[in-house]
Amino acid sequence: MKSTDFDYICPSSLxxxxxxxxxxxxxxxxxxxxxxxxxxxxxxxxxxxxxxxxQGVADLNKVSISSEGTTLGARxxxxxxxxxxxxxxxxxxxxxxxxxxxxxxxxxxxxxxGSLVHADPAxxxxxxxxxxxxxxxxxxxxxxxxxxxADFFLGQLxxxxxxxxILVSIELPFWxxxxxxxxxxxxxxxxDFALAGAAVWFDLASDGHAMNVHIGLIGTGEKPMRLxxxxxxxxxxxxxxxxxxxxxxxxxxxxxxxxxxxxxxxxRRALMLEMVSKAFAQAMRPIN
Amino acid sequence: MQVKMTVNGKLFESDLAPRINLADCLRHEMDxxxxxxxxxxxxxxxxxVLVNGDAVRSCLMLAVQANGQSVVxxxxxxxxxxxxxxxxxxxxxxxxxxxxxxxxFITTAHALLTQEPNCDEDRIREVLSGNLxxxxxxxxxxxxxxxxRVAYQQMGVK
Numbered sequence: 261m262k263s264t265d266f267d268y269i270c271p272s273s274l275x276x277x278x279x280x281x282x283x284x285x286x287x288x289x290x291x292x293x294x295x296x297x298x299x300x301x302x303x304x305x306x307x308x309x310x311x312x313x314x315q316g317v318a319d320l321n322k323v324s325i326s327s328e329g330t331t332l333g334a335r336x337x338x339x340x341x342x343x344x345x346x347x348x349x350x351x352x353x354x355x356x357x358x359x360x361x362x363x364x365x366x367x368x369x370x371x372x373x374g375s376l377v378h379a380d381p382a383x384x385x386x387x388x389x390x391x392x393x394x395x396x397x398x399x400x401x402x403x404x405x406x407x408x409x410a411d412f413f414l415g416q417l418x419x420x421x422x423x424x425x426i427l428v429s430i431e432l433p434f435w436x437x438x439x440x441x442x443x444x445x446x447x448x449x450x451x452d453f454a455l456a457g458a459a460v461w462f463d464l465a466s467d468g469h470a471m472n473v474h475i476g477l478i479g480t481g482e483k484p485m486r487l488x489x490x491x492x493x494x495x496x497x498x499x500x501x502x503x504x505x506x507x508x509x510x511x512x513x514x515x516x517x518x519x520x521x522x523x524x525x526x527x528r529r530a531l532m533l534e535m536v537s538k539a540f541a542q543a544m545r546p547i548n
Numbered sequence: 549m550q551v552k553m554t555v556n557g558k559l560f561e562s563d564l565a566p567r568i569n570l571a572d573c574l575r576h577e578m579d580x581x582x583x584x585x586x587x588x589x590x591x592x593x594x595x596x597v598l599v600n601g602d603a604v605r606s607c608l609m610l611a612v613q614a615n616g617q618s619v620v621x622x623x624x625x626x627x628x629x630x631x632x633x634x635x636x637x638x639x640x641x642x643x644x645x646x647x648x649x650x651x652x653f654i655t656t657a658h659a660l661l662t663q664e665p666n667c668d669e670d671r672i673r674e675v676l677s678g679n680l681x682x683x684x685x686x687x688x689x690x691x692x693x694x695x696x697r698v699a700y701q702q703m704g705v706k
Binding site: 261262263264265266267268270291294295298299301302303311313315339362363364365366368369449450451 | 549565566567569572588589590593596602603604605607608609610612613615656659660674675677678
């Protein structure tokens with residue numbers, strides 16, 4: 261299908277963008293790479309009065325890495341992450357997950373910010389933002405609002421961003437080099453959205469106990485989430501394969517899964533257990 | 549809205565409605581019908597063109613977003629004089645049947661081999677996974693792209 265008519269503007273500053281957002285109050289959509297928005301427009305699921313293109317706004321495509329952590333500008337594309345050697349070191353789990361995002365052509369235009377505000381619960385970036393405890397910087401007429409990823413996602417395609425705010429960047433906390441991590445996902449075809457995906461990380465205490473266990477789930481429920489009950493069940497213990505499986509199995513059993521045309525409820529739960537187990541197996545591989 | 553872009557080396561200028569996507573602009577405004585439109589939501593890859601050298605889906609980009617940029621379509625990758633390396637290789641390996649998806653495969657493969665002339669079969673398969681073909685079963689397409697690599701390697705990394 262073809263989209264409805266809209267006006268288009270390509271401002272050259274962030275202030276101008278915010279002013280337009282404030283003026284149009286929800287009748288406006290921001291476009292960057294358009295890899296989530298264009299299908300929605302073509303299907304006429306959205307029919308905004310005005311599109312605001314970000315390509316003239318400078319500095320939104322920056323990656324900065326410091327001892328505080330890593331900041332990704334909203335217009336950083338998947339291909340930028342793929343080709344950034346520094347990020348492989350400063351955020352290895354993020355990079356491993358982003359390798360699974362979409363196809364070649366889409367990776368040349370799709371952006372971090374676009375995926376976050378689109379908020380598909382099966383997408384990698386929202387899931388990783390939650391699993392890595394990212395903080396989103398939202399700019400509006402009143403200034404900057406810093407929102408934890410866990411509070412940003414409200415449900416399917418729904419976030420806590422206000423109509424006059426724009427996501428400018430996401431901050432990811434500093435990542436120690438000896439941190440253990442793993443990522444696994446399953447999709448029916450390469451590049452498709454995941455039926456189930458898991459991002460896990462933890463630190464090892466000097467006595468071998470696991471600390472800071474984080475288990476991020478992708479492709480289940482209404483929004484990206486962490487498996488908090490399993491995290492607390494594993495914290496402070498020496499991890500073994502069988503213990504992880506039993507703790508995660510118990511947590512997943514208490515969770516509701518939605519069956520659909522692609523997979524039954526039972527299959528999705530079993531698949532998620534498999535993905536979390538795989539991610540842990542990766543995280544526990546010996547460091548060379 | 550006034551739009552100005554370079555398409556296959558020629559300047560194109562027009563007054564376009566913002567909702568016109570790049571694929572429709574190429575086909576209807578410029579009669580470059582080699583760019584094929586199938587799914588119109590970024591799944592099939594038939595409409596792939598190059599924007600500033602990168603392969604992109606032209607159904608997922610507005611023509612106004614290409615303002616000031618350089619676009620190359622499948623027409624821009626061929627000459628009347630002789631078959632290009634990819635065209636010759638697709639012919640040799642019988643890498644098409646109905647041909648509907650072929651422009652998308654050629655533009656995608658051209659971007660890949662230009663940017664990564666030493667890519668291996670796994671990388672080729674990964675990249676081509678963004679394009680659908682319902683005739684060939686993909687094996688001859690992968691063979692054709694593998695075979696065309698040599699020509700791009702000899703041209704050197706651009």
